[in-house]
Amino acid sequence: MRAPLSTTIAIGAGILTLLGFFISVEALTSVRSLLIEWAVLLAGVAGLVAIAHLLSVHWRKMTASRNRNVTSAFLLIAFGITFAAGMVLKPGHPTIQKVVTHIQVPIEASLMGVLAISLTVAAIRLFQRRGGWMSVLFAVSAFVFLILGSGFLSSAANIPVLKDILAAVNTLPVAGARGILIGVALGSLTTGLRVLLGTDRPYSG
Amino acid sequence: MAPDLLWTLIAFFLTILVLSYVLGDNALFRVVMMIFVGISAGYGAVLLFYQVIMPRLITPLMTAPVADQPGLIIPAVLSILLLFKLSPRLSILGNPPMALLTGVGAAIAIGGAVSGTLFGQISGTISPFDLSGLPSAGSAISQLFGGIVLLTGTVCSLAYFHFGARKKGGVNTGAQPILIQILSRIGQVFIAITLGALFAGVLAASLAALIERLDFLINVLKPLIS
Numbered sequence: 001m002r003a004p005l006s007t008t009i010a011i012g013a014g015i016l017t018l019l020g021f022f023i024s025v026e027a028l029t030s031v032r033s034l035l036i037e038w039a040v041l042l043a044g045v046a047g048l049v050a051i052a053h054l055l056s057v058h059w060r061k062m063t064a065s066r067n068r069n070v071t072s073a074f075l076l077i078a079f080g081i082t083f084a085a086g087m088v089l090k091p092g093h094p095t096i097q098k099v100v101t102h103i104q105v106p107i108e109a110s111l112m113g114v115l116a117i118s119l120t121v122a123a124i125r126l127f128q129r130r131g132g133w134m135s136v137l138f139a140v141s142a143f144v145f146l147i148l149g150s151g152f153l154s155s156a157a158n159i160p161v162l163k164d165i166l167a168a169v170n171t172l173p174v175a176g177a178r179g180i181l182i183g184v185a186l187g188s189l190t191t192g193l194r195v196l197l198g199t200d201r202p203y204s205g
Numbered sequence: 206m207a208p209d210l211l212w213t214l215i216a217f218f219l220t221i222l223v224l225s226y227v228l229g230d231n232a233l234f235r236v237v238m239m240i241f242v243g244i245s246a247g248y249g250a251v252l253l254f255y256q257v258i259m260p261r262l263i264t265p266l267m268t269a270p271v272a273d274q275p276g277l278i279i280p281a282v283l284s285i286l287l288l289f290k291l292s293p294r295l296s297i298l299g300n301p302p303m304a305l306l307t308g309v310g311a312a313i314a315i316g317g318a319v320s321g322t323l324f325g326q327i328s329g330t331i332s333p334f335d336l337s338g339l340p341s342a343g344s345a346i347s348q349l350f351g352g353i354v355l356l357t358g359t360v361c362s363l364a365y366f367h368f369g370a371r372k373k374g375g376v377n378t379g380a381q382p383i384l385i386q387i388l389s390r391i392g393q394v395f396i397a398i399t400l401g402a403l404f405a406g407v408l409a410a411s412l413a414a415l416i417e418r419l420d421f422l423i424n425v426l427k428p429l430i431s
Contacts, residue, residue: 003300003304005300005301005304006300006301006303006304007304009301009304009305009308010304010305010307010308010311011308012308013304013305013308013309013312014307014308014309014311014312015308015312016312017308017309017312017313017316018312018315018316021312021313021316022316035305035309036309036313037261037280038279038280038283038305038309039305039306039309039310040257040261041257041258041261041262041280041284042280042283042284042287042302042305042306043257043306044253044257044258044261045258045284045287045288045302046287046290046303046306047249047250047253047257048250048253048254048258049287049288049290049291049299051246051249051250051253052291053291054242054246055246056291071232071235071236071239072239074236074239074240074243075239075240075242075243075246076243077243078239078240078241078242078243078244078247079243079244079246079247079250080243080247081247082243082244082246082247082248082251083246083247083250083251086247086248086250086251087251087254090251090255091248091251091252091255091256096248096251098212099244099248100248102212102213102215102216103215103216103219103240103241103244104241104244104245104248105216106216106219106220106223106418106421107219107220107223107237107241109220109414109417109418110219110220110223110224110414110418111223112410112411112414112415113223113224113411113414113415113417113418113419114223114224114226114227114415115407115411115414116408116411116412116414116415117227117415119404119407119408119411120408123404134393134397137394137397137398137401138397138398138400138401138404139401140401141397141398141399141400141401141402141404141405142401142402142404142405142408143401143405144401144405145401145402145405145406146405146408146409149405149406149409150409164347167347167351168350168351168354171351171354171355171358172354172358172395172398172399172402173398173399173401173402173403174355174358175354175355175356175357175358175359175362175395175399176358176362176392176395176396176398176399176400177399177403178326178329178330178355178358178359178362179358179359179360179361179362179363179365179366179392179395179396180362180366180396180399181322181326182322182323182326182327182359182363183362183363183366184322185318185319185321185322185323185326186318186323188314188315188317188318188322189314189315189318189319189323191311191314192311192312192314192315192318193311193315195307195308195311196308196311196312196315202307203300203303203304203306203307204300204304
């Protein structure tokens with residue numbers, strides 16, 4: 001068996017957590033809480049490891065003898081300043097909060113704004129390249145729900161027949177989304193069970 | 206220059222540089238993206254340290270009574286082992302903490318999928334068929350119709366994601382059973398409508414963000430022009 005220690009830890013920890021989730025016994029519940037507590041801590045450390053890895057990749061890109069990427073320097077400098085200031089001042093300090101409200105939020109909101117234009121262009125290209133009834137149905141649905149979402153027909157919601165029609169139209173995406181959600185849940189269930197049975201071992205790399 | 210004005214100007218120039226992407230990918234946009242990733246990573250690292258590692262490991266190790274400290278040694282050792290993932294040669298030492306993280310994560314995913322999604326969504330799909338306590342026959346018919354549409358859409362959308370193939374004489378034919386084919390065709394309609402509705406939602410949200418940013422730019426420029 002490949003990676004026997006890690007496999008035993010994964011299966012054991014997973015089964016104990018799952019038992020504590022479904023069986024209400026004091027001992028199992030406290031073991032589950034302890035394991036989740038450890039997992040949260042390890043997830044935090046894993047996050048730091050991921051950030052350190054990101055920095056090392058950009059350091060290599062910046063110092064490479066061939067195809068040097070100068071823009072990586074901006075990432076490293078921005079990280080260094082934010083991290084140093086955050087460690088000294090702590091996250092709740094007004095200056096650190098200004099970094100969030102005047103740098104992070106404007107960039108995120110502007111990216112969201114760019115997304116509006118990109119989505120419109122993508123929708124037009126979809127029609128140019130892949131016609132067919134699915135594309136037409138997608139576009140009609142997008143158009144109808146854009147109008148419904150804008151509140152344009154909010155006054156018509158009081159008219160009895162129109163009210164029923166709008167309710168029926170609103171049911172259609174709920175039905176599809178419910179099918180997709182159940183599909184995702186079944187997929188998560190299967191993936192989780194494969195890890196707990198030791199069939200999948202993503203940790204042994 | 207007042208500090209608030211400086212921060213507003215930073216936000217102003219960053220907004221313009223990000224929106225410049227509309228004219229095409231350019232070096233300034235890429236620089237802003239690098240700054241954004243760097244600041245996000247820095248802020249994320251600070252948050253992880255002060256809100257996860259400090260209260261859950263460092264503070265308890267420094268303040269807990271000696272009798273309680275052995276219980277803290279296991280997570281401390283696992284955390285140190287996880288740091289070996291940074292070294293390609295020693296990364297194998299980081300496998301046990303990764304295994305614990307994966308095992309607990311898988312169990313939480315199963316619990317969440319079963320009790321949070323499957324039970325909730327299935328009961329939501331069948332609840333319209335409970336007609337008790339409705340005021341009139343008209344509303345019962347309306348609710349029943351809605352329930353049938355909901356059930357049909359849910360089952361057919363699920364059928365669309367069924368990738369099993371029929372076997373004939375022990376050999377996989379690669380074709381789905383005819384019933385699944387019909388159901389998945391109907392499911393395709395529901396999924397196209399759902400994706401269209403989701404697209405409309407995302408487009409509306411992003412348009413709102415674009416309008417807010419343009420409004421911000423105008424508000425910054427207005428005093429300068431007038």
